[in-house]
Amino acid sequence: MLKTEELNSGYGDVQILWNFNLEIEEGTITALIGSNGVGKTTFLRTVIGLLKPYSGRITYRDEDITNEDLIARVKRGIVMIPEGRQLYRGMTVEENLKMGAYARNDSKNRIMQDLEWVYSILPRLKERRKQPTGTLSGGEAQMCAIARGLMGNPKLLLIDELSLGLAPVIVDDLVKLLKELNSQKGVTILLVDQDVQTALEIAQKGYVVVNGRVEMKGDARELLKNPEIQKAYLGI
Amino acid sequence: MLPQAIINGILLGAVYGTIGIGFSLVWGVMNIINLAHGSFIMIGAYLSYTIYTVYGIDPFLSIPIVMVLLFLIGYAIQRYLMNLVVRGSVFITLTFTFGLQILIANICLLIWKADYRSINLSYSGASIPIGGVVIPVVRLGIFAVAILLTFLFYIFMKRTKIGLAINATAQNYEGARVVGVDVKNIYSITMGVSAALAGVSGSLIAPIMSINPFIGGPLIGKAFVICVLGGLGSTVGALAGGLVLALVETIGTSFIPSSFQNLLGFVVLVLVLIFMPRGLFGKRLYNE
Amino acid sequence: MKDEIILYGEKVTKTFGALRAVWEVDFSVRRNEIFGIIGPNGAGKTTLLSMINGTLHVTRGSIHYKGINITNWKPHRIAELGISRTFQIVKPFPGMTLLENVSIGALFGKDKIVNIRKAQERARYVLSRLNLTEKEQAPVETLNVSERKRLELARAMAMDPDLILLDEVMAGSSPADLEKIMELIVELNREGKTILLIEHVMKAIMSISHRIMVLHHGEKIAEDKPENISKNDKVISAYLGSKYVKRSQQNA
Amino acid sequence: MNKKLISIIISVAILSLLPFLVTGFWVRLLTNIFMFAILASALNIISGFTGYAAFGNMVFFGVGAYTVAVLMNKYHFSFISSFIAAGFISILLALILGFLLLRLKGHYFALGTLGAAEAIKYIIDNLTELTGGAQGITIPSMKGGPFLINISFYFIMFALLVIIVIFTWWLSKSRLGYTFKAIRANEEAASVMGINTTIYKIVAWSLAGLFTGLAGAIYAYWFSYIDPPTVFDVMWVVRMFVIILIGGAGTVFGPVIGAFLLEGLSELVWSNFLNLHLGILGILIIITILIIPNGLASLTTEGKGLKGLLESIRKNRVNAL
Amino acid sequence: FAGGQKEVKKAERTEIRIGASVSLSGSLSRFGNLVKNGYELWKDTVNAKGGIQVGDKKLPVKIIYYDDQSDNQTSAKLTEKLITQDKVDFLLGPYGSGPTFATTAIAEKYNKITIATLANATKIYNRGFKNVFSVLSPGSWIFYSFIDMLANLPNKPSKVAIITPNDLFPVTVAKGAKEYAEKKGFKVVYYEEYSKGVQDLSSTILKIKNSGAEVLMGSGYLAEAILTVRQLKEQNVKLKAIAFTTGPELIDFQKNLGDDANYVFGVSWWMPQMKYSGPVFGSAADYAKKYKEKFGAGLTYQAAAASQGGVLLQLAIEKAGSLDTEAVRNALKSYKGTTFWGPTEFNEKGQNIAGGTVTFQLQNGEKVTVWPPAAATGKPVYPMP
Ligand SMILES: Nc1ncnc2c1ncn2[C@@H]1O[C@H](COP(=O)(O)OP(=O)(O)OP(=O)(O)O)[C@@H](O)[C@H]1O
Numbered sequence A: 001m002l003k004t005e006e007l008n009s010g011y012g013d014v015q016i017l018w019n020f021n022l023e024i025e026e027g028t029i030t031a032l033i034g035s036n037g038v039g040k041t042t043f044l045r046t047v048i049g050l051l052k053p054y055s056g057r058i059t060y061r062d063e064d065i066t067n068e069d070l071i072a073r074v075k076r077g078i079v080m081i082p083e084g085r086q087l088y089r090g091m092t093v094e095e096n097l098k099m100g101a102y103a104r105n106d107s108k109n110r111i112m113q114d115l116e117w118v119y120s121i122l123p124r125l126k127e128r129r130k131q132p133t134g135t136l137s138g139g140e141a142q143m144c145a146i147a148r149g150l151m152g153n154p155k156l157l158l159i160d161e162l163s164l165g166l167a168p169v170i171v172d173d174l175v176k177l178l179k180e181l182n183s184q185k186g187v188t189i190l191l192v193d194q195d196v197q198t199a200l201e202i203a204q205k206g207y208v209v210v211n212g213r214v215e216m217k218g219d220a221r222e223l224l225k226n227p228e229i230q231k232a233y234l235g236i
Numbered sequence B: 001m002l003p004q005a006i007i008n009g010i011l012l013g014a015v016y017g018t019i020g021i022g023f024s025l026v027w028g029v030m031n032i033i034n035l036a037h038g039s040f041i042m043i044g045a046y047l048s049y050t051i052y053t054v055y056g057i058d059p060f061l062s063i064p065i066v067m068v069l070l071f072l073i074g075y076a077i078q079r080y081l082m083n084l085v086v087r088g089s090v091f092i093t094l095t096f097t098f099g100l101q102i103l104i105a106n107i108c109l110l111i112w113k114a115d116y117r118s119i120n121l122s123y124s125g126a127s128i129p130i131g132g133v134v135i136p137v138v139r140l141g142i143f144a145v146a147i148l149l150t151f152l153f154y155i156f157m158k159r160t161k162i163g164l165a166i167n168a169t170a171q172n173y174e175g176a177r178v179v180g181v182d183v184k185n186i187y188s189i190t191m192g193v194s195a196a197l198a199g200v201s202g203s204l205i206a207p208i209m210s211i212n213p214f215i216g217g218p219l220i221g222k223a224f225v226i227c228v229l230g231g232l233g234s235t236v237g238a239l240a241g242g243l244v245l246a247l248v249e250t251i252g253t254s255f256i257p258s259s260f261q262n263l264l265g266f267v268v269l270v271l272v273l274i275f276m277p278r279g280l281f282g283k284r285l286y287n288e
Numbered sequence C: 001m002k003d004e005i006i007l008y009g010e011k012v013t014k015t016f017g018a019l020r021a022v023w024e025v026d027f028s029v030r031r032n033e034i035f036g037i038i039g040p041n042g043a044g045k046t047t048l049l050s051m052i053n054g055t056l057h058v059t060r061g062s063i064h065y066k067g068i069n070i071t072n073w074k075p076h077r078i079a080e081l082g083i084s085r086t087f088q089i090v091k092p093f094p095g096m097t098l099l100e101n102v103s104i105g106a107l108f109g110k111d112k113i114v115n116i117r118k119a120q121e122r123a124r125y126v127l128s129r130l131n132l133t134e135k136e137q138a139p140v141e142t143l144n145v146s147e148r149k150r151l152e153l154a155r156a157m158a159m160d161p162d163l164i165l166l167d168e169v170m171a172g173s174s175p176a177d178l179e180k181i182m183e184l185i186v187e188l189n190r191e192g193k194t195i196l197l198i199e200h201v202m203k204a205i206m207s208i209s210h211r212i213m214v215l216h217h218g219e220k221i222a223e224d225k226p227e228n229i230s231k232n233d234k235v236i237s238a239y240l241g242s243k244y245v246k247r248s249q250q251n252a
Numbered sequence D: 001m002n003k004k005l006i007s008i009i010i011s012v013a014i015l016s017l018l019p020f021l022v023t024g025f026w027v028r029l030l031t032n033i034f035m036f037a038i039l040a041s042a043l044n045i046i047s048g049f050t051g052y053a054a055f056g057n058m059v060f061f062g063v064g065a066y067t068v069a070v071l072m073n074k075y076h077f078s079f080i081s082s083f084i085a086a087g088f089i090s091i092l093l094a095l096i097l098g099f100l101l102l103r104l105k106g107h108y109f110a111l112g113t114l115g116a117a118e119a120i121k122y123i124i125d126n127l128t129e130l131t132g133g134a135q136g137i138t139i140p141s142m143k144g145g146p147f148l149i150n151i152s153f154y155f156i157m158f159a160l161l162v163i164i165v166i167f168t169w170w171l172s173k174s175r176l177g178y179t180f181k182a183i184r185a186n187e188e189a190a191s192v193m194g195i196n197t198t199i200y201k202i203v204a205w206s207l208a209g210l211f212t213g214l215a216g217a218i219y220a221y222w223f224s225y226i227d228p229p230t231v232f233d234v235m236w237v238v239r240m241f242v243i244i245l246i247g248g249a250g251t252v253f254g255p256v257i258g259a260f261l262l263e264g265l266s267e268l269v270w271s272n273f274l275n276l277h278l279g280i281l282g283i284l285i286i287i288t289i290l291i292i293p294n295g296l297a298s299l300t301t302e303g304k305g306l307k308g309l310l311e312s313i314r315k316n317r318v319n320a321l
Numbered sequence E: 001f002a003g004g005q006k007e008v009k010k011a012e013r014t015e016i017r018i019g020a021s022v023s024l025s026g027s028l029s030r031f032g033n034l035v036k037n038g039y040e041l042w043k044d045t046v047n048a049k050g051g052i053q054v055g056d057k058k059l060p061v062k063i064i065y066y067d068d069q070s071d072n073q074t075s076a077k078l079t080e081k082l083i084t085q086d087k088v089d090f091l092l093g094p095y096g097s098g099p100t101f102a103t104t105a106i107a108e109k110y111n112k113i114t115i116a117t118l119a120n121a122t123k124i125y126n127r128g129f130k131n132v133f134s135v136l137s138p139g140s141w142i143f144y145s146f147i148d149m150l151a152n153l154p155n156k157p158s159k160v161a162i163i164t165p166n167d168l169f170p171v172t173v174a175k176g177a178k179e180y181a182e183k184k185g186f187k188v189v190y191y192e193e194y195s196k197g198v199q200d201l202s203s204t205i206l207k208i209k210n211s212g213a214e215v216l217m218g219s220g221y222l223a224e225a226i227l228t229v230r231q232l233k234e235q236n237v238k239l240k241a242i243a244f245t246t247g248p249e250l251i252d253f254q255k256n257l258g259d260d261a262n263y264v265f266g267v268s269w270w271m272p273q274m275k276y277s278g279p280v281f282g283s284a285a286d287y288a289k290k291y292k293e294k295f296g297a298g299l300t301y302q303a304a305a306a307s308q309g310g311v312l313l314q315l316a317i318e319k320a321g322s323l324d325t326e327a328v329r330n331a332l333k334s335y336k337g338t339t340f341w342g343p344t345e346f347n348e349k350g351q352n353i354a355g356g357t358v359t360f361q362l363q364n365g366e367k368v369t370v371w372p373p374a375a376a377t378g379k380p381v382y383p384m385p
């Protein structure tokens, strides 16, 4: 579904990604793991179009989208749940969620249905629907960001730090949710998370990033059993 | 005397409100104190004046034309100039709009000269006596238009997709991009809408005040006060701010010498800031 | 001496309109203890911490530190007493380098070093303990998540506090970094500092805390040793989830 | 560093000799530039270092000027004693306004100071008995020939400028300077570090007020006639912001460089384009911001030669959307 | 050392250098440009005859202009430039009392004479300066002719109201009017100084209505005059007469107000209909004709006063026979005479104490001079219909 070839990217003079090759199959969950600062966020930002790559190619469903702008990519169904949440602090939870559907051309009805659906899976948000998101607790804000992403009716969902700051129960719920999305709605997911165990448990495929390069890739279960990985990322 | 002063205040307040709304919008969304806003109002007044003198079209009827023209001006200025610096600090954008203001004033000076102008309608000066008070017809019309447009603008911001997007962009630039908002365009639209509203204010003041290329400065002073009184980022607030300022001015000066009129406005401003730092209707988290 | 209580709160309450963010919470922290706070998202942990260090106004109740009633003191006065904190949503000083950021902590904080050079020395020392020496001259804008969190920690440490309030400093850190931060916290504790710790990373908080308090809907629902907390039914249903229990049993 | 010091010493020497060699007009022009450099440096303390856009800073200029005017005109004080009084009153005013307004943040603070400044202007405007109201007030002119008068004011302004520059230089290296910068960067974090932000903000505001007020005091005596619209003119503050911007905010010499460039250039280059010069000023502001938004001081740090210069211009540009 | 401060030797002179810093841009530019027209007209007239007779030589006049941008600070700077860089011999003043304060202080420092053409705030002349001479009579006099006219009406009113923006010149005018009206037996039932630059006068108008005034005298500028007339009508306030200092004489006034401008009175220092005449320009009508030839329509007293400033300077130089400040000052001091502008005589302070004022009324688009009788071209319409 998504493929990057020899991608080089970074911020101005600071190159972060080096010849980055990655491939995601339609309908799968892929995990991207790596220590802090290796370039995971940078990769996601390049894929969604917030950053322009220096060189290389990005293809989506076999179309070259390297030179497409962010809006076109969102319209194609690539949706990102960004690091740091990036909510609209002065607007209410509900307004934030509605903004999630900004790029969709669906009828108002469809969107309202989705809103109810999102509320049903994250009831805490329904309780707080009229609260400005700037005053939510850290975890509530994270839920709101995820819900906003879901409102974009994603085909490919890029999630940056799913579990950051969330209570374990909530993480469990969200993991269940992602699995459902993937299996029932066919949403393809690229997941970045520091909780490597959880990430690899739900993913089919995993990529390990070191210093802006793909260092290892393969079946998620296998990676989970790989002693090197266990030592470096699972603290076992 | 007091009832008349209140009526005068309310009628004037709606106009003040329109002055504040566009100013507050740009401030809230882009965190820009647009010192050129007064110049937009002035251009609006001149356009209205020119359309009236050349084509004889009543300023109330030409409001849509003026709005469209000013929307285009505002849009273009944002798109091709302001977007280049809008991510700079407050000082930078502020000084930038100051430069713009001087430039616009001087261009207008070249086109329209320094003469005072105003629109003299056949029905200007007419008034309806009710009980012990009189209601000037022109001001009543202006009041009605101002309220109507404020209402439409409110609906626009709350109910339309573009309105929501403007708001969202205001509060999280990157967050807006991520959901697919074309922020360049949204910023330009915001400035365009703000300028269009300024155009409305201009059209509305042309029949009741005298215009020349230097009225921009004093109008900005008013816009500041209105905006802070009402609270940033709130349409209702801007209207309320306008009404409060106008009422303070008209009622206040009914009892104390008129030379305190300007003083009153600023004293109220400072008091409101001290006791209600977000104004009467200001929202939390708006540009904090 | 060891069990002396240096910080305690009585019926500490914070409401936002009708919302009971923190409701009549009694708590006490002993000298040289690592005191953990956990609870679901929105339970009021950050709010409680903000009330302790004065950035939020206390609605009701009182907070005492070393026998002084510090309820609703200004943040800077509380800092002068030797309490420092980190922010869950990091608040670096933008436009300044890492070294400058941390130096400010040393210049103020508890012992207010007046000499800039001395302050920088202290800042360098702290940065080295956090593995940030290389980035000393980097503008803070270029830091990644874990570096930002460590910067928060560095600034707090540079103030040379007796009590450190840590709000999710480990969130977003990779296991390797996590390990290092945990070690550092334990080390600081050994050096005599009292630590109040909020964290959702169970691995960390369960292993280094001496005692843990659990908040839920603003109220305290449990307070105990870590091993007992992880078995507490209320805590499991409200916060940990059954999967956690399963997994930790597996790992054990 | 050494090179910098030498060039500073040379500049000071040249500026000390200059008034003996040029005509009265040039002396006035330089005095005027010094005044703007002082005003901009003062504003730089509260706005550049501490990050508070003090839009109403002219209030100190006006109050300083009026202190001198009223004391000399009504109570026949000498200039020296009125000057000192102006300093005290400026600080007093800064304390009062500071306690009222410094709780405000960002734009709201800018507006609060503006409101206070305008309010005080109108109060002075209405205290006709004392201040002459809108009709202005005259100050007894200095006695002596034109040459003596000219160089006296020249050196008074010059001395004040040197003092404020030395002060800013010290500030940039001191603990106080760090404090101001921390407040600018993030006030909440600063207070958690143990900084009593209220007090320090008032200190910054008082320093800015003191220097601005003293400049106003000299201005009144120099000009010998003042009225409220002139000495409380908001547009002057905007001009100071432009100066700071051209030179570089939060730097020591930025405001001085900016003052020389803006005031000097405007005199030499475009004041001769009757009718057009204001428009040119507008264009200049816009272009400056498009090209060097962080001021000239930001350019010296990058490599040498034209390439280095272009490089640093590129780096310092505000990123377009 | 002080080389820059020395005077140029007078022997090598080929021209008379005169400096004028006026507002050509900014808020006062409208009037600044009228003033410049006046100066230019005088200069051309003089130079057409070969210049001014100084002793045995005829020297042409050169006027150096700078634009003060309607800013006092700038006008002081430019005056210093005119004196020390351009070495002018004399100065012609700017438009308005504010900048004149600034420029005359500089001129006094260098001992240069200024003919203040459009500045008559009393305070300017109370500073003990030796080198400033006013073309206009004291500002406080301007309503005198209007008040005289009212006093001579058969059905004369008894209650008058006076309003003014609180600005230097207008307040001087309003205070003078109040004093004189009371002296003439009128009751000033309402007197108010309102904030300068306001865009709404409704409360002031209300207070006028409540005071029961029959006649309104408005000091101030064009914008305020227009605003007053318009809001009087809006608030349904009917008065028997309305008079303004600035406004009715300008075309803008009628353009802006249309029919509502009809029957408004204006007071002025000068009207082309006045029957004065004298050297240089001949009669007032001659002057008006010359002005029209050069600049078209739009002659106002501002331009005439500026020309008169030149004339006074010229007469004094001719009388003194030199360009020496001392000599010219003495000549001005002892001057007593009449020109197209009217009579002039200076008191100790340099104010013109011989001048008078005129009142005119807008009658169906015409400016009809109605007072003093000697200059009148028609009868006042009173009360306004
Ligand atoms: N705006 C920027 N300019 C320069 N360098 C940057 C910028 N933003 C991030 N970096 C650097 O890029 C590197 C990669 O950052 P990135 O955020 O992609 O890492 P990450 O893998 O997502 O790490 P984390 O797990 O901490 O989120 C980091 O070392 C960071 O310092």
Ligand SMILES: Nc1ncnc2c1ncn2[C@@H]1O[C@H](COP(=O)(O)OP(=O)(O)OP(=O)(O)O)[C@@H](O)[C@H]1O
Pocket: A135, A136, A137, A138, A139, A140, A165, C016, C019, C021, C039, C040, C041, C042, C043, C044, C045, C046, C047, C048, C088
């Ligand atoms: N200013 C405010 N106005 C209204 N509600 C607020 C405000 N600040 C916090 N809240 C609410 O108070 C509750 C407690 O928030 P707090 O930040 O203390 O949670 P927390 O326990 O730290 O959660 P997390 O683990 O997600 O960080 C939340 O429901 C939050 O939405």
Ligand SMILES: [Mg+2]
Pocket: A040, A041, A042, A083, A160, C145
């Ligand atoms: Mg990341």
Ligand SMILES: [Mg+2]
Pocket: A137, A138, A139, C045, C046, C047, C088
């Ligand atoms: Mg929290």
